[in-house]
Amino acid sequence: MTTGQHYIILGGVLAALLTIAPGLIWLERRLLALWQDRYGPNRAGPFGVLIVLADTIKLFFKEDWVPPFADRKVFIIAPAIVAITVLMSFVIVPFAPGVIVVDLNIGILFFLAMSSMGAYSIILGGWASNNKYALLGAMRGAAQMISYEVFMGLSLMGVVLLTGSFSLVDIVEAQRGMWFVVPQFAGFITFLIAGIAETHRLPFDIPEAESELIAGFHAEYSGMKFGMFFVGEYLGITLISSLVVCLFFGGWLGPAFLPPLAWFALKTFAFIMLFILLRASLPRPRYDQLMAFGWKVLLPVTLLNLLITAAIKLT
Amino acid sequence: MLSILRTLWLTFLHMFHKRETILYPEEKPKLPARWRGRIVLTRDPDNGERCVACYLCAAACPVDCIALQATEDETGRRYPEFFRINFSRCIFCGYCEEACPTYAIQLIPDFEMAEYNRQNLVYEKEDLLINGQGKYPGYNYYKVAGIAIGGKDKGQAERESPPVDVRSLIP
């Protein structure tokens, strides 16, 4: 691959992601409305698509308020961390054969590293706000993300065992015969649950928890700083969906009547829909229920899955 | 676990349900007849003002948004000299309608009264008075009340006997 092609791919991925993130906001509002027998935004532009533009303009022109009691430097850094780490994680995602920013040989580990760095945005944002609700949200977020990272990493190891490589391109190529969702069903379920918890999406949104902590860790944020958290969340959904597709649903592989990129986009979109459906239907568990579920159910399941996979692989 | 999947499926099925939203400006909502909206002053069947300026509505109003001044015409019939409702204060509770002894003040099913200028929300008598009887057609206060006004003396109201002459000896 020449340097020129490489830059084109880099720019294309970045542009696509930054368009997808606000687009998802519109999509989520429309789909939630659909599942709640409403219409959702339908005034601005065709099907209300331009609501995204209106929202973005609104966010940009809002007062960028830093509370006087906040820790100014940390307060400003925190929202940048979430966007940076999620965007960095997309570096290793193969969208189609050859369409990947860098095919790192530690691919999945890089993703895990970046997602563990993403936890800082919640913790630092909540701490720097110097507000009790934000701090409570940050503590919940820290505990949730650290614990679910463990299962996330372990649930991926089954796939890594079957492939013998951390690189996502190798993993996708290894699924030519059969998608890994079949032999690694437990791994898929645990990864999906851990992924939802890691992006703190709705069934597991206890760091935000509007009804208890007003908005949790980003209670004090406004304007584009809040927008960063917002965009980071939607990019996180896209990231987890595309990773699920790459790891368990054969990535770009599919019958030949569609190009590989289209297959990838289609599968990812299906998982994004699943994320939104989860938000539309499930209530939020209590904090201790979440932790108990993680440590008492998910951890044994992932360990057992890993053990059985290793045993079968050895024989 | 199964219940979670069932919840997901049931929510998904809502995709095919009818949407409950009424797209307002294109599609008007159906308001019931007793909906409490814009306040009007009605007239009796003879096209005279029903309001007798008794101040009961102003007294009943919890937010004090009604102002009026009573006066009398040459025949002794009371009517408000001015009648002013500040709709930026009004909470549409309907207490004025309940307090009104002559069915003059009524709340009608109309809510489209938004204004850009707040001063335009102060309605004067000419804005409030309508050429109609509102919810109680056929009711005419002066026809059933025992008060004497021009063109109608005591005892000439509907179902009213002439007043007793206390000086006569006939029982």
Add this chain to the structure above:
Amino acid sequence: MNTDLLIFFTSGAVAIVATILVITQYNMIHALLYLIVSFLALAVVFYVLGAPFAAALEVIVYAGAIVVLIIFVIMMLNLKKDAEEQEKSWLTPSVWIGPGILCAILMAEILYVLLAGGFEGNATQAVGAREVGRSLYGPYLIAVELSGLLLMAGTIGAYHLGRQRRKVIHRFLEMTDE
């Protein structure tokens, strides 16, 4: 090769500066932020030296998990301005001059080694996950087992310390429920 060297030296310098700032910051959270930066710089150093697996683990384990836990504890302690004052009073020149001189000697040694041409450039081979696994479960098996035992003991101890006894609050039935 030259860009590799450049990356190595810049990330090394970042690591050193960040670590110095960790020590000199009065605010605990700011110090920990610099600690994260220092870990990330170290990870880059590992990567450039040809150990991507170690680099990833450095970020996941140290920067990702352990510092988060430390921040977690510090958030709970709710340190205020007086803690910063205390830190300021502790960090006097008489305290840091000794370690500073020792570190300077080490730094001089390293500089001498590097300038004398002792630097081998890049590592000869990349140390991936496979090599790390083989060496951990080959020659270093006993060390791995021992650290596993230690961690197990730690886990059991933490469980014991964190266990809550349910108390039955009643005049006649006051006893602890195991």
